[in-house]
Amino acid sequence: MRKLAAGNWKMNGTAASLAEVQALIAAHPAPGCEMLLCPPATLIAQANWAARGSILALGGQDCHAKASGAHTGDLSAAMLKDAGAAYVILGHSERRADHGETDALVHAKAEAAVAAGLVPVVCVGETEAQRDAGETLAVIGAQLDGSVPAASTAATLVLAYEPVWAIGTGRTPTLEQIAEVHAFLRDRLTARIGAEAAGVRLLYGGSVKPSNATEIFAVPHVDGALVGGASLKAADFGAIVAALSAA
Ligand code: PGA
Numbered sequence: 001m002r003k004l005a006a007g008n009w010k011m012n013g014t015a016a017s018l019a020e021v022q023a024l025i026a027a028h029p030a031p032g033c034e035m036l037l038c039p040p041a042t043l044i045a046q047a048n049w050a051a052r053g054s055i056l057a058l059g060g061q062d063c064h065a066k067a068s069g070a071h072t073g074d075l076s077a078a079m080l081k082d083a084g085a086a087y088v089i090l091g092h093s094e095r096r097a098d099h100g101e102t103d104a105l106v107h108a109k110a111e112a113a114v115a116a117g118l119v120p121v122v123c124v125g126e127t128e129a130q131r132d133a134g135e136t137l138a139v140i141g142a143q144l145d146g147s148v149p150a151a152s153t154a155a156t157l158v159l160a161y162e163p164v165w166a167i168g169t170g171r172t173p174t175l176e177q178i179a180e181v182h183a184f185l186r187d188r189l190t191a192r193i194g195a196e197a198a199g200v201r202l203l204y205g206g207s208v209k210p211s212n213a214t215e216i217f218a219v220p221h222v223d224g225a226l227v228g229g230a231s232l233k234a235a236d237f238g239a240i241v242a243a244l245s246a247a
Helices: 014-029 041-050 078-084 093-098 103-115 129-131 136-149 173-197 208-215 233-246
Strands: 004-008 035-038 057-060 085-090 117-124 159-160 201-204 224-227
Touching: 004 085, 004 159, 004 201, 004 233, 014 035, 041 057, 041 078, 057 078, 078 085, 078 103, 078 208, 085 103, 093 233, 103 117, 103 129, 103 136, 117 136, 117 224, 136 173, 159 173, 173 201, 173 208, 201 208, 208 224, 224 233
Parallel strands: 004 035, 004 224, 035 057, 057 085, 085 117, 117 159, 159 201, 201 224
Antiparallel strands: none
8 A cells, every 4th residue: 555645735826836835845756655735726737747757646635526516606517527536535524514525525526536537535533522531433434424436436535534623733642542533544445445444544734743653653543644734744745644654
């Protein structure tokens, strides 16, 4: 399994940020893991051009469940693919919270992504209140069952565990907590899609940074990271890429 370092720029970045893409590629021309950046959709085509000839993959942060039509302001998976994307993040907790995205909608989007030739990076994660109530595994198990298409394979799915309370807060779960959830996700995914689950990359996301990446990547069933804030700077994301390459 080729591990995956994925960056999520969220609603950050303009054409000037392409310098970070170039710096990342220059510093890591041949990393020992797959490298993915998901900039705002406005930058995918330019970032793809900047990354031409390199191993850096581009991705979107969301797509519509329909292939085309009267959906003002939305983007289809095929449009992202056309702009140069190979992946699309789906069901991020910020989409679930800000836009009321349900598991059923994320499931429909994931099917649309695969149909268009994109690999969905499906996100699941509990809130702090849910963790405190002892509901973590029940919540993420239900999100997985509802969001992941049953026909998914190792080539058509990446799954990201992102505890909501760890996103952008500087707080991370203990390594034991990450280990518990990732082992659970592997089992639950096996129940849902069968033996293919063994090859699906399980990413951890939530305040991953150069200083904690190495210890997180040593946790069993952590096959990479989904990185927000620390992906905005080539030096920080590059350090995480290096840590994953060495894991
Ligand atoms: P963070 O975000 O790394 O800034 O915590 C992670 C994410 O939301 O994917």
